[in-house]
Amino acid sequence: xxxxxxxxxxxxxxxxxxxxxxxxxxxxxxxxxxxxxxxxxxxxxxxxxxxxxxxxxxxxxxxxxxxxxxxxxxxxxxxxxxxxxxxxxxxxxxxxxxxxxxxxxxxxxxxxxxxxxxxxxxxxxxxxxxxxxxxxxxxxxxxxxxxxxxxxxxxxxxxxxxxxxxxxxxxxxxxxxxxxxxxxxxxxxxxxxxxxxxxxxxxxxxxxxxxxxxxxxxxxxxxxxxxxxxxxxxxxxxxxxxxxxxxxxxxxxxxxxxxxxxxxxxxxxxxxxxxxxxxxxxxxxxxxxxxxxxxxxxxxxxxxxxxxxxxxxxxxxxxxxxxxxxxxxxxxxxxxxxxxxxxxxxxxxxxxxxxxxxxxxxxxxxxxxxxxxxxxxxxxxxxxxxxxx
Numbered sequence: 001x002x003x004x005x006x007x008x009x010x011x012x013x014x015x016x017x018x019x020x021x022x023x024x025x026x027x028x029x030x031x032x033x034x035x036x037x038x039x040x041x042x043x044x045x046x047x048x049x050x051x052x053x054x055x056x057x058x059x060x061x062x063x064x065x066x067x068x069x070x071x072x073x074x075x076x077x078x079x080x081x082x083x084x085x086x087x088x089x090x091x092x093x094x095x096x097x098x099x100x101x102x103x104x105x106x107x108x109x110x111x112x113x114x115x116x117x118x119x120x121x122x123x124x125x126x127x128x129x130x131x132x133x134x135x136x137x138x139x140x141x142x143x144x145x146x147x148x149x150x151x152x153x154x155x156x157x158x159x160x161x162x163x164x165x166x167x168x169x170x171x172x173x174x175x176x177x178x179x180x181x182x183x184x185x186x187x188x189x190x191x192x193x194x195x196x197x198x199x200x201x202x203x204x205x206x207x208x209x210x211x212x213x214x215x216x217x218x219x220x221x222x223x224x225x226x227x228x229x230x231x232x233x234x235x236x237x238x239x240x241x242x243x244x245x246x247x248x249x250x251x252x253x254x255x256x257x258x259x260x261x262x263x264x265x266x267x268x269x270x271x272x273x274x275x276x277x278x279x280x281x282x283x284x285x286x287x288x289x290x291x292x293x294x295x296x297x298x299x300x301x302x303x304x305x306x307x308x309x310x311x312x313x314x315x316x317x318x319x320x321x322x323x324x325x326x327x328x329x330x331x332x333x334x335x336x337x338x339x340x341x342x343x344x345x346x347x348x349x350x351x352x353x354x355x356x357x358x359x360x361x362x363x364x365x366x367x368x369x370x371x372x373x374x375x376x377x378x379x380x381x382x383x384x385x386x387x388x389x
Contacts, residue, residue: 004271007098008225008232009387010108011041011218012343017181017334020117021212026056029214030069030114033339037110037216042229048075048218050100050109052093054337055084069112079106086370087285088240089113090338091383095238097219107224112216113337137199141287142207144378146199149290153201156305160201162312163289164192167205167331169317170286174328176318176356181209181334206289208330215339217346233346236274236363237386239267244371244380261298261382264367269300272386276300279386280361281348282322283341285369286329295367296324298382323358338368342385349389363388 013036015029024032030053038045051073053066066080079100083089090113097109130139137143152158171187174180187205195204225232241263269275276299284299286292293307301322302310310316316324327333327344334340345364347353364387371380 002271003098003102004236004273005234005388006222007101007219007235008222009094009217009235009342009346010220010225010228010230010232011037011039011043012216012346013037013040014179014215014336014340014343015213017179017211017213017336019181019210019212024116024212026114026116027069027072028114029116029212030112030216031072031214033114033214033216034069034073034110034112037112037218040229041218041220043108043218045074048073048108048110049077050079050097050106051075051077052080052096052109052111053082054089054093054113055082056113056115057084077106079109085381085383087287087338088368088370088381088383090342091238091366091368091385092240094217094219094235094342094385095240095383098235098238101219101221108218108220110216110218112214113339114214115335115337116212117210142202143199145288145290146202148294149201149206149288152290152293156308158293158308160193160203161189162308163206163293164189165311166286166289166292166316167192169311169314170325170329170331170333172317173326173356174332176354177327177333180328180332181211182328182332202288202290205331208287208335209332211334211336213334213336215336215343217339217342230350231389233349234388235385236388237268237270237272239264239271239384241382242379244378259298259304261294261369261380262300264382264384265299265365268384268386272388274363274386276365279322279363279365281326281345281358281364282324283326283329283345283364283366284324285338285341285367286325286331287335287369289331291369292325292329295369299365299367299384318356318358326353326356326358341366341368345387349387361389
């Protein structure tokens with residue numbers, strides 16, 4: 001039985017985003033995001049009976065984080081879980097919430113995250129196997145994504161200027177979003193090209209911001225959502241894909257290096273009974289410009305290898321053929337693990353985005369992307385969701 005349009009996002013909330021905000025903590029940001037989302041839905045904490053939380057990996061191995069968040073909020077929840085699929089997690093939380101409501105376990109679920117970089121109460125820890133990857137420079141996401149970027153450039157002729165077109169589009173949109181971390185800080189393609197290398201071929205402005213903050217959304221049934229504060233934004237489709245043949249081609253020689261993540265989008269389109277041509281706006285995971293490139297291709301908006309030319313000439317900007325990351329994305333709004341993408345999609349479909357509003361937007365395609373590259377076996381998770389008004 002399909003869950004298409006049977007569940008909806010009824011409330012959204014996001015905190016102030018900043019590179020460093022010592023006024024709160026990981027838990028504090030999560031709680032503030034939840035409070036704002038619950039209020040936005042027109043509900044109270046007593047209406048919430050489920051809570052799902054992105055595992056805050058920088059906090060180390062702390063069990064029951066979601067249960068403690070529910071307790072601190074005063075929620076009597078029979079359904080809590082702390083989930084980790086990296087940047088794919090927020091959409092997976094929404095999927096889990098819809099399925100839990102469908103199963104009759106709960107009625108209104110808040111999905112949330114909180115993040116504080118370098119929390120003072122947590123000692124620095126190193127991942128397993130780090131002694132083997134460190135000598136080769138594999139110390140985190142940036143060196144690895146630089147290799148993916150170089151591979152895309154080699155295979156398809158993608159250029160640094162094309163990566164820059166993505167960064168510039170996100171920065172333009174962030175300058176229409178007062179809550180964006182990069183609000184009031186315009187950037188040109190020349191600025192992008194003059195920014196320093198972080199790990200070649202990725203420049204500083206190919207990499208997302210470091211962000212302290214939190215956010216949340218409330219998921220409920222479509223029927224309940226009709227009687228709440230805002231017009232419902234329906235969850236029409238969702239999907240997941242996991243794996244990384246690009247890293248381990250010897251494991252699955254029958255699968256294209258670049259195509260494995262398309263399964264997530266294909267599943268969502270099938271559930272929603274839509275295709276890429278039916279999508280009005282995209283909120284694509286963009287921790288790095290190369291990740292945006294891969295998400296654009298795996299979502300079917302262009303063929304594999306054609307994303308470089310696709311993003312040129314304002315095509316992904318407001319007013320372009322396919323407006324993307326209209327709040328600024330991870331690159332310029334801030335690294336919200338992708339919650340910012342979900343919230344922006346909801347607000348666009350409500351018509352609440354002011355000067356960055358996409359006229360007559362009816363459908364939104366949202367993605368998440370995460371993984372670990374310095375533990376064996378290295379892999380990735382991709383999540384997708386299609387929303388409609």
